[in-house]
Amino acid sequence: MSPSLLLLLAASSALCRGEKAEPPSDASPDAIRILITDGCADDATRGNHRLPESESEVVMQELVPWVLGSLLGWLSLYLLLCGAFRARGPEWNCRLVTLCHGVIIVLLTGYVVFIDGPWPLTHPGWENTPLQERSLAVCLGYFFFDLAWCVLHGGEGPVMMAHHGASIAGMGLALWLGSSGSETCGVVFGSELTNPLLQARWFLRRAGRYDSALGDAVDVAFVALFAGVRVGVGTVMFYRQLTSPRPALAMKLGGVAMYALAWVFMVDIGRFGFRKSRGKYRRWEEERRRRAAAKSD
Template sequence: MVPIVVEVTCSLVVWLFLYACCCCCNKHRSYEWSCRLVTLLHGVIVTCLSGYVAFLDGPWPLTHAGSANTSLQIHVLSLTLGYFIFDLGWCLYFKTEGDLMLFHHTLSICGMIMVLGLGKSATEVNAVVFVSEITNPLLQARWFLREVGCYQSVLGEVVDFFFVFLFLVLRIGGGAFIMYAMVTSPEPIWLLKAGGLAMYVVSLGFMVEICRFARRKMLKKYRSWTGLRRMNAPVKTNGNLTAH
């Protein structure tokens, strides 16, 4: 357990160092800009690593829930745990996130600590990390596009589409399969199963917010389209000039 604690501590120090470097290089920007740069970097790295573990290195999470942790799974979760500790501390200090996001971070930290301490069930937790973090780079891209004034563009539309699509297909759909495999397997302890179900409920809470966002955006697009049609509609006249 001591090597894992050292690895998590080193991960936390690395993320703090990267954040400090971003702050120094972006003094004209806000602290949130630097934090989101770190979040974007973490999202890309951890999505690639957790995806490799889930699909190539194995074992397969839907059939081997509760299996012993592999060394690569331990490295990935230690890296992610260090980041989540950093991000939770940042959010609490600057008070930028709501209760739902703070609860999500707390559950994630507790779940990873439990899995690393028990020495098993990293297979399904790593899969949860993958389906959760794959949309993170797109979420950060939306924020950066808004900050630089490029959100109302084709690129903004593409980012929004893939964010909503991947969230619903992987985080909600794929997450449901992972939760089912975890709950029905006799290997994971009941506390980990309860934590997994709580994480999925949090994802459903995020889904409600995303669906509301998508509904507002579609209504706005529809109203803009109908308004444009009315403006471009041909004016019916009898051929005579109107007196002024």
């Protein structure tokens, strides 16, 4: 290759890196070859969308106050509700906090996923945006609060505790790596989308209004959203993350864990739906027979 062509390639490589394309006039062809190789290596490294370790530590230092502030905010709200509804008990107030978090985080991550971007189905493993990091920090603070409450009060089973642990690990890892914020926010959005309906179902039970048309509507909406979003769309997102070369291996393993937990929940929900439908059919059949007997008399 001629020295003039090597100089042209070196200038192009420098321009791609945003540097001033002025190679030394006395540069040898071998030196220029090294310059081109280094430029290509830098471009390949930049394509991984990973933060260097020093930058990652800086980002975590900036986000730790957000996580702690979120934790203190949810705890303060819980204490205020405990003071306002003393006769209701801890679980009532904790579920009010959970309901508030579900609504807020769905709106926040929904904006991140659908408006601010990037789209998680096409950009898994990309570098986090500031809004993605703030959203995950707010959600992470809540999960720390809820996990501590569950440990203290023993209100959840092992599957839900595993879900909380996997969620905390996944969000913390995405913040530490500085990447995969798009698909992590997508998972949070899909997971929390059904949460308000789940809390509404619990409050209807406590109010004695669950066995009504409203209770049936809440159950149908919950099952449909869970199956359509967390399992249906979740399967597509899980496949895109696994087949993409960008996400870190740890994030892919976290995706496997969350997807497996979604199917565990889906099986339980399916059993619940079958039992409830069978019970309603039996009650309807008994009522129909009573009416038929009354008409015959």
